[in-house]
Amino acid sequence: AQKITQTxxxxxxxxxxxxxxxxxxxxxxxxxxxxxxKQPSSGExxxxxxxxxxxxxxxxxxxxxxxxxxxxxSANLVISASQLGDSAMYFCAMRExxxxxxxxxxxxxxxxxxxx
Amino acid sequence: AAGVIQSPRHxxxxxxxxxxxxxxxxxxxxxxxWYQQGPGQDPQFLISFYEKMQSDKGSIxxxxxxxQFSDYHSELNMSSLELGDSALYFCASSLAGxxxxxxxxxxxxxLTVT
Numbered sequence: 001a002q003k004i005t006q007t008x009x010x011x012x013x014x015x016x017x018x019x020x021x022x023x024x025x026x027x028x029x030x031x032x033x034x035x036x037x038k039q040p041s042s043g044e045x046x047x048x049x050x051x052x053x054x055x056x057x058x059x060x061x062x063x064x065x066x067x068x069x070x071x072x073x074s075a076n077l078v079i080s081a082s083q084l085g086d087s088a089m090y091f092c093a094m095r096e097x098x099x100x101x102x103x104x105x106x107x108x109x110x111x112x113x114x115x116x
Numbered sequence: 117a118a119g120v121i122q123s124p125r126h127x128x129x130x131x132x133x134x135x136x137x138x139x140x141x142x143x144x145x146x147x148x149x150w151y152q153q154g155p156g157q158d159p160q161f162l163i164s165f166y167e168k169m170q171s172d173k174g175s176i177x178x179x180x181x182x183x184q185f186s187d188y189h190s191e192l193n194m195s196s197l198e199l200g201d202s203a204l205y206f207c208a209s210s211l212a213g214x215x216x217x218x219x220x221x222x223x224x225x226x227l228t229v230t
Contacts (some may be wrong), residue, residue, distance in 0.1 A: 045221040106158040
């Protein structure tokens with residue numbers, strides 16, 4: 001079974017509007033972390049936001065917020081006031097367990113296109 | 117702030133050749149991860165090292181090997197290259213034992229096998 005599911009292969013949004021990118025996850029661990037990364041066409045992997053499984057409040061970083069619904073196992077990324085530079089591939093990823101080693105498992109990604 | 121350094125950034129090899137990718141983690145980071153991202157794919161975990169010891173292994177082919185050196189830099193050695201090895205290879209680093217916020221990714225090495 002997929003550990004990270006991103007059901008939207010592609011999304012379109014008008015500049016200055018908000019957009020939500022969906023992510024659901026599957027884990028039996030109590031301790032885990034959820035990440036969102038942005039990958040522009042140039043290829044680098046840019047960290048956007050992180051949510052720990054024990055964090056009670058939804059994470060926010062500037063225009064990015066994470067809508068964390070633990071019971072539903074969802075961690076949707078909300079981008080407010082979209083900009084043309086937000087056009088990129090967005091990956092949701094999960095780290096399970098803890099300690100010194102926490103490899104990330106990625107979803108298939110959502111390609112976001114911001115239209116002027 | 118210093119970031120993860122990967123070299124080379126681009127590499128072109130022929131089938132059956134060997135390649136070595138290098139990764140220099142953020143200073144004081146003790147854990148290194150390698151990921152492979154094929155064209156149009158999500159990154160897949162290959163292998164990780166903590167304090168110079170292999171800590172986890174993913175879907176890494178037997179033709180690949182890696183190690184972490186005393187200065188914490190890591191090298192991914194790839195032999196008998198195949199066309200399917202063409203991909204973007206990321207190295208990421210972290211510091212074990214810290215309240216983890218992010219795994220810092222390098223810019224990637226784009227390997228093309230012809």
